Amino acid sequence: MTAVFTDTYYLMLRALRETIRQPALEIGNVFIPIFFFAVTVGAIGSSAARAFGVDNYTGFQMPIAVLQGVAGAAGVAGIATVTDIERGYFDKLLLTPAPRISLALGRLAADVVRICILSAFIVFVGLLFGSGMETGVLGIVVLVVMAGAFGLAYSGIGMALALKTGSAQAAQLGFLIFFPLLFLSPAFAPKEYFAPWLEFLATINPVTYIVEGMRSLVLEGWDAAAIAKAFGAIFGMGVLTMSLVLWGLRGRTA
Amino acid sequence: MAAIFAQGLAKHFTPEIKAVDGIDLAIEPGQIFGFLGANGSGKTTTVRMLTTLLRPTAGRAEVSGLDVENHAGQVRASIGVALQEAGLDDIQTGRELLTLSARLYRVPSSQMKARVDELLRIVDLEESADRALKTYSGGMQRRLDLAAALVHRPTVVFLDEPTTGLDPISRDAIWRYVGELNRTEGVTFFLTTQYLEEADRLADEVAIMAAGKIVAQGSPAELKASIGTDVVSLRIGSDEDLTRASDAVRRFEGIEDVRVVDDAVICYVRDGSSAIAALVLLLDGANIRPREVTLSQPTLDDVFLRKTGHHMEADAAADAKVRKSS
């Protein structure tokens, strides 16, 4: 059992080394969410209070920027695994006594670390823009943990597809799943203002509860129910995607 | 107990693709075993089954007495493997890759650095140890890959075409490391190659694969002796003469076997030097003038030829051509 942790740790360090040595690959992941954050607040911020009763639209949008960051950064594990498979390095790892699950978890853990750092940075930019943070420093920690946990669940999709298909296109397809989910949540306005069909979709969309949980931390203060719902949604998605990862892993091993 | 054992081992990817079609192996500890065969004959598939990467469709195999399917984890801990494609990554340095391998193979932390340094020295990569792998040449990557297969001092090592595509100097270096480890630490090596002459020189025992089956097995000397003859090769100018020439030489009393390969008639005869004159006379009687006559001792290629009816190297070249054009 300890082998799962230690081998995951060493494989995570290897994956993070790749990121550190190719920092340019992260520029888009940092820049794009902040850009959309800025233009959305710039376009809608001043009319948000009148239109749908949101006084602090910067704080309202900050979690969306974080989740966009997560979505951009979460695909690396899957794509990098495809590269390892194509180059034959994955076989080399399969030949070691390392627990099979560590081969997936090492890269997923590296994604979580990257995502936590990126999320903390986006929160910091949000604070500079004037988002505020009702729950203070501890709230920031909880928000970043939420982002990391969601990142793990989300990276699992790309990882499962990578393991199952060995194809980069398939692993990238994982992304396409997210964008509809993000915008089927109350990304721009509270869902009470949505058309009924969209409100219904938002209600059954797990991402909605993550958005609302994060928003509660920024705008309202400690709301145990909202936080529990967010972690519940993340846990549900995580169980699903990690099962897919195990299924993909089984196909790779004799 | 055999270091490597297989019985009826088979892998049929589909009912038509019988990559490995029932092979038996019993390789003694401490041997260098050469697994020979042209491209596509099933060498890699065999290695992948013996090293737990691929599940056999039939038969069974053991490494160091451990069943490769039921004790895959223990097998993996006891073997070292360098696959056909070096399969490294671009970004790590040589030292980092070896250190990661050493950690995953559970080399104790206290010995880690010394072991990595030792391996870098063995494969002559000390100077490039801290460079990114993308700057390594093909030969350097193969050497590092070999070192990575050795971090945990395995007793059985599998090398799949470790020398294919390497220049002669790098090729010699690989064989030097193999020979040294075999002599000093008694490591058993299972290595595949398309180079018959290489296996002849360096392997204690060889098996020749063709189309998923072992067609000959034994020490190189035994296999060559099994032919029991000299080889006289007669190169003929035109195709129609080729058939007539092979008919003509068959009339020679001391002839054991005749094969037509490319533009040559290959005659297996007991006493080559005295047979040459008679063979040329028989051709002369049929009005055929050979372009070249050579007398040689049998090689492993002759063994291959006797068993399969074609040359191995020519086969590999043809296969490469097919691959390129398809």
Ligand SMILES: Nc1ncnc2c1ncn2[C@@H]1O[C@H](COP(=O)(O)OP(=O)(O)O)[C@@H](O)[C@H]1O
């Ligand atoms: N994954 C696979 N699926 C289907 N056919 C395969 C697969 N791997 C190998 N083969 C086929 O099995 C045969 C043996 O291949 P291989 O073991 O790689 O030969 P070698 O290593 O001797 O060149 C070839 O015909 C090859 O095309």
Ligand SMILES: [Mg+2]
């Ligand atoms: Mg091969």
